[in-house]
Amino acid sequence: MAILHLSPSSLISTITHSQRRRIRASRDSVKIRKDLITTESVSSLSLCPCGRRHLLGSMISMPFLPISSSYASGSSASISMNDLKRLRPPKPDWYEELFAWCMNTGMESYEAEISDYKMKLFENLVGKAEKVLEIGIGTGPNFKYYSTIPNVSVLGVDPNAKMESYARRSAVEAGLKSQDFTFIHALGESIPLEDASVDAVVGTLVLCSVTDVTRTLNEIKRILRPGGIYIFIEHVAAEDGTVLRLVQNVLDPLQQVVADGCHLTRHTGDYISEARFNGGADINKVSLPSLAYISSHVYGVAYN
Numbered sequence: 178m179a180i181l182h183l184s185p186s187s188l189i190s191t192i193t194h195s196q197r198r199r200i201r202a203s204r205d206s207v208k209i210r211k212d213l214i215t216t217e218s219v220s221s222l223s224l225c226p227c228g229r230r231h232l233l234g235s236m237i238s239m240p241f242l243p244i245s246s247s248y249a250s251g252s253s254a255s256i257s258m259n260d261l262k263r264l265r266p267p268k269p270d271w272y273e274e275l276f277a278w279c280m281n282t283g284m285e286s287y288e289a290e291i292s293d294y295k296m297k298l299f300e301n302l303v304g305k306a307e308k309v310l311e312i313g314i315g316t317g318p319n320f321k322y323y324s325t326i327p328n329v330s331v332l333g334v335d336p337n338a339k340m341e342s343y344a345r346r347s348a349v350e351a352g353l354k355s356q357d358f359t360f361i362h363a364l365g366e367s368i369p370l371e372d373a374s375v376d377a378v379v380g381t382l383v384l385c386s387v388t389d390v391t392r393t394l395n396e397i398k399r400i401l402r403p404g405g406i407y408i409f410i411e412h413v414a415a416e417d418g419t420v421l422r423l424v425q426n427v428l429d430p431l432q433q434v435v436a437d438g439c440h441l442t443r444h445t446g447d448y449i450s451e452a453r454f455n456g457g458a459d460i461n462k463v464s465l466p467s468l469a470y471i472s473s474h475v476y477g478v479a480y481n
């Protein structure tokens with residue numbers, strides 16, 4: 178198992194031999210940005226601290242990645258590499274594996290509780306979105322909703338490579354063809370896709386975990402085509418002055434340690450509103466008491 182480190186070399190090395198065919202199949206519909214695949218990033222591979230097969234993986238994968246000349250500058254490559262390391266320092270393999278396993282086994286009751294909201298939100302995609310990017314796709318609990326969307330192809334961005342096998346399984350179980358799902362080992366803050374390249378972005382329980390919420394929202398706006406939509410469901414800080422908020426304040430530092438950077442006290446609805454999507458945002462609040470200290474949620478649609 179590879180140790181997680183978020184250099185472009187690791188992004189490339191996660192694209193293994195068996196994935197090349199999937200990438201080739203999807204390259205007509207999705208352009209992966211050149212700034213993560215430059216000569217500079219290749220030359221840095223030999224310095225990779227884990228010393229595993231990243232250079233070989235990159236050399237094998239590179240010819241199959243669609244490259245756009247507009248992203249050919251070496252300086253963007255070094256910005257991406259530094260950003261990735263700074264924004265999400267490497268975590269041990271065992272931690273990422275354990276977190277992925279917990280998400281896969283421990284979210285059943287949450288998913289049951291939130292299911293009606295998700296169903297309504299995903300209806301917004303039917304007939305309007307075929308290329309969809311999900312940020313922080315995790316183990317893929319949303320695939321059952323994608324399967325109702327005709328001709329959908331899903332790109333899932335996640336920095337935890339251990340999520341991929343779970344997400345792939347969820348996609349298959351939901352009836353998606355394997356070529357209709359591409360896992361991208363990357364951050365929401367630095368999405369390796371062209372501007373205006375997707376019809377919709379989906380995010381569920383992810384803005385609590387990203388390091389830079391504003392930057393992630395700017396990336397969402399950048400990759401959405403004009404008229405594209407962003408649908409979201411996020412747990413958020415409870416109202417100021419409530420007992421629940423006090424509990425969240427106390428538990429927040431621990432939550433960040435045990436739940437891979439998840440914050441309990443984020444005002445995510447305010448961030449989405451302040452991101453000023455071109456067509457505005459419809460942001461709803463709901464409290465789901467059975468969800469205990471993550472009971473306060475926002476959900477809705479933002480229009481690019």
Ligand SMILES: C[S@@+](CC[C@H](N)C(=O)[O-])C[C@H]1O[C@@H](n2cnc3c(N)ncnc32)[C@H](O)[C@@H]1O
Pocket residue numbers: 265280284312313314315316317318334335336337340363364365366380381382383386387388437438439
């Ligand atoms: C609480 S889990 C939610 C997963 C999934 N969206 C769901 O609804 O179950 C948060 C996910 O966000 C991912 N994540 C953490 N930091 C991220 C970042 N900076 N950009 C994108 N995803 C991130 C984690 O690896 C994890 O898969």
